[in-house]
Amino acid sequence: xxxxxxxxxxxxxxxxxxxxxxxxxxxxxxxxxxxxxxxxxxxxxxxxxxxxxxxxxxxxxxxxxxxxxxxxxxxxxxxxxxxxxxxxxxxxxxxxxxxxxxxxxxxxxxx
Amino acid sequence: xxxxxxxxxxxxxxxxxxxxxxxxxxxxxxxxxxxxxxxxxxxxxxxxxxxxxxxxxxxxxxxxxxxxxxxxxxxxxxxxxxxxxxxxxxxxxxxxxxxxxxxxxxxxxxxxxxxxxxxxxxxxxxxxxxxxxxxxxxxxxxxxxxxxxxxxxxxxxxxxxxxxxxxxxxxxxxxxxxxxxxxxxxxxxxxxxxxxxxxxxxxxxxxxxxxxxxxxxxxxxxxxxxxxxxxxxxxxxxxxxxxxxxxxxxxxxxxxxxxxxxxxxxxxxxxxxxxxxxxxxxxxxxxxxxxxxxxxxxxxxxxxxxxxxxxxxxxxxxxxxxxxxxxxxxxxxxxxxxxxxxxxxxxxxxxxxxxxxxxxxxxxxxxxxxxxxxxxxxxxxxxxxxx
Numbered sequence: 201x202x203x204x205x206x207x208x209x210x211x212x213x214x215x216x217x218x219x220x221x222x223x224x225x226x227x228x229x230x231x232x233x234x235x236x237x238x239x240x241x242x243x244x245x246x247x248x249x250x251x252x253x254x255x256x257x258x259x260x261x262x263x264x265x266x267x268x269x270x271x272x273x274x275x276x277x278x279x280x281x282x283x284x285x286x287x288x289x290x291x292x293x294x295x296x297x298x299x300x301x302x303x304x305x306x307x308x309x310x311x
Numbered sequence: 312x313x314x315x316x317x318x319x320x321x322x323x324x325x326x327x328x329x330x331x332x333x334x335x336x337x338x339x340x341x342x343x344x345x346x347x348x349x350x351x352x353x354x355x356x357x358x359x360x361x362x363x364x365x366x367x368x369x370x371x372x373x374x375x376x377x378x379x380x381x382x383x384x385x386x387x388x389x390x391x392x393x394x395x396x397x398x399x400x401x402x403x404x405x406x407x408x409x410x411x412x413x414x415x416x417x418x419x420x421x422x423x424x425x426x427x428x429x430x431x432x433x434x435x436x437x438x439x440x441x442x443x444x445x446x447x448x449x450x451x452x453x454x455x456x457x458x459x460x461x462x463x464x465x466x467x468x469x470x471x472x473x474x475x476x477x478x479x480x481x482x483x484x485x486x487x488x489x490x491x492x493x494x495x496x497x498x499x500x501x502x503x504x505x506x507x508x509x510x511x512x513x514x515x516x517x518x519x520x521x522x523x524x525x526x527x528x529x530x531x532x533x534x535x536x537x538x539x540x541x542x543x544x545x546x547x548x549x550x551x552x553x554x555x556x557x558x559x560x561x562x563x564x565x566x567x568x569x570x571x572x573x574x575x576x577x578x579x580x581x582x583x584x585x586x587x588x589x590x591x592x593x594x595x596x597x598x599x600x601x602x603x604x605x606x607x608x609x610x611x612x613x614x615x616x617x618x619x620x621x622x623x624x625x626x627x628x629x630x631x632x633x634x635x636x637x638x639x640x641x642x643x644x645x646x647x648x649x650x651x652x653x654x655x656x657x658x659x660x661x662x663x664x665x666x667x668x669x670x671x672x673x674x675x676x677x678x679x680x681x682x683x684x685x686x687x688x689x690x691x692x693x694x695x696x697x698x
Contacts, residue, residue: 242642242660243617246555249388250344250370254411255429256459256476256504256556280552285502285520287552292618 225299236301237310239292247285252309256285265306273302335380336650338397339689341658341665342372342385343682349385350681351400354649354656354689357667357677361400367391367407372686373414373560376693377439378421383688384439386415386426394442397690404442408435416465419696423486425463425471432457434473436486445489452478462506462517462559464697466530472515474503474526481506481517481528481537497537499526507559508697509569509584518559520574527587540587541571541580550575551598555616558601560698565608565628572599572613579613579626591631595624601645605670606652610634614643614657623657625673635673639666644684650691658684 228236241250247257258264265273277298280288289298304310341350341359347369351361366372368389375384382403383395390409393402410430417424417439424437433449450458458475466472469486481499484492501521508515508530517526517537524542529535557572568590569582579602581591597619604611611626621641627634640659647656654676657666660683667677692698 243554245370246616249368249411251368251388253389255371255388255413283521285504285553285556287554289554291552 225303226296228297228300232297233300233310236293236297237304240301240305240309241311244289252305260305260309262306262308265302270299270302270306273305274299277301333398335397335690337690338380339647339656339687340374340383340385340395340397341679341681341684342369342374342686342688344370344372344660344685345683347387348682349383349395350679350684351395351397352665352679354654357654357679359679359681363395363400363402365402365405366393369685371413374686374688374692375415375417375424375698376688376690377417378693380690380693382439383690384415384417384424386412388412390426390428390430392424392426392437392442406437406442406444408437408444413459413461414463416463416471416697418465418469418471418486419467420469423469423489425465425486427460427463427473429459432459432475432477434460434463434471434484436489436492438489446486446492448484448492448494450475450478450482452480461504462515464506464508464515464560466508466512466515466696470530472506472508472528472530474499474506474517476502476504479503479521481515481526483515483528483530483533495533497528497533499528499537500524500539504556505559507562510564510696512696516559516571518557518571518574520553520556523574525571541582541589544573544580544589544592545576548576551577553598553616554618555598555600557599562602562604565604565611568628570602570604570611570626570628572602574598579611581631593626593631593633595626595633596622596636603646603648604628605648605655606650610670612646612655614646620644637668637673639668639675640664645686647687647689650689656687658687660684 249255252260278290337355347366348364350359367387371388373386385393390412392408394404396403409428412428415426424439426435435447436445458478463473472483481497484494500519503517504520506517515528523545524539526537528537571580579593583590597615613624623637624633625635640662642660645658665679669676
């Protein structure tokens with residue numbers, strides 16, 4: 201009885217943590233949001249396309265990202281993918297901002 | 312009465328005379344990457360003369376010109392291929408030829424236009440007059456696996472050389488019989504990202520991303536296969552991040568040396584074209600994207616990837632050093648020289664302008680308003696091998 205409660209509590213705690221990582225991202229202020237949107241469309245867009253439909257890099261539309269783990273995508277933006285053309289963008293943003301970008305990409309990126 | 316009628320007749324004849332005759336040799340176009348629009352320009356007057364909408368996704372676009380310098384073929388990111396009449400300033404034909412395209416080339420005899428595609432991976436050949444599809448050559452490198460095609464360039468014999476990004480090959484397709492192309496394949500190296508042919512059409516070079524070096528194929532002796540040059544230029548050193556791939560179209564040979572962008576190093580590589588050995592490196596202020604020689608070869612202008620794309624470095628090839636450092640504007644994406652090089656036009660994407668510089672004095676001599684301008688292409692490309 202106790203052990204199954206413990207298991208359930210641990211399970212609940214783990215899912216709650218995963219959920220929280222996504223839902224409690226502090227949105228950047230409006231000015232910074234505009235800068236990040238522009239960065240993604242213009243500079244990430246060099247390889248992923250300004251419309252995010254892909255180029256040298258894969259498409260980044262919601263349909264392309266929905267199966268992918270959120271934290272993995274944030275790490276890809278922030279740290280890059282060594283051995284591929286994807287560079288680390290950490291000199292241009294914080295990890296929280298990278299998370300905000302992933303959130304936006306997954307729900308339909310603003311113009 | 313007779314006088315009245317003859318006056319009327321001459322007025323009518325004058326009205327039917329049509330537009331004044333003019334040449335196309337000093338014309339060009341500017342890609343407006345966010346609006347699906349191009350602006351047509353006159354490099355003698357340094358003025359725009361027309362704007363044409365309706366070219367779809369031009370967020371990456373590349374242009375070649377017809378043999379007679381009259382028509383531009385614009386290859387858009389979304390697979391659009393648009394033929395524009397530079398004199399009548401209008402679209403004469405447009406097809407959607409793929410899902411994702413990166414550029415194209417025109418054949419030695421001017422009759423075939425070839426698009427290079429990411430999706431579906433491969434090349435497609437079109438009749439330059441009608442844009443009728445003539446043939447398709449998928450870039451299949453393993454069963455069922457198709458590669459993005461990069462670096463397409465025309466070479467003599469109505470052949471086209473190109474490289475396969477995932478496939479790691481250089482290919483040469485012969486379109487002498489346009490509907491029955493023949494393709495030869497040459498292993499090249501890891502992740503070729505772009506290519507070029509030398510001005511004489513003899514050598515095809517493919518820059519490699521996945522390893523240091525450049526793959527070189529002698530098109531006069533292709534049976535010797537591709538070999539690697541500049542293999543060790545970054546050896547043992549931490550590579551810097553590359554936020555935009557260099558573009559190899561627009562390089563040139565100056566006094567027997569070739570100037571190439573390094574990958575992952577803030578340098579321009581100098582190569583002796585007789586031996587293909589590195590003979591020098593010139594430090595510059597960012598990751599080079601375009602390294603373009605003025606037509607006489609005395610200067611090489613270099614622009615950069617983000618975050619350094621407000622800067623342009625100018626190398627003097629006589630001294631082998633950077634002679635001038637400019638900050639012309641924000642987001643300098645492309646540079647194009649007038650046919651004999653007295654001016655260079657720079658696109659400043661974030662300033663919504665194209666800036667015109669005098670290459671002798673480095674002074675700004677004009678500017679043209681354009682919405683997020685990127686590529687600039689002048690008709691002087693019409694009769695250059697590899698353009």
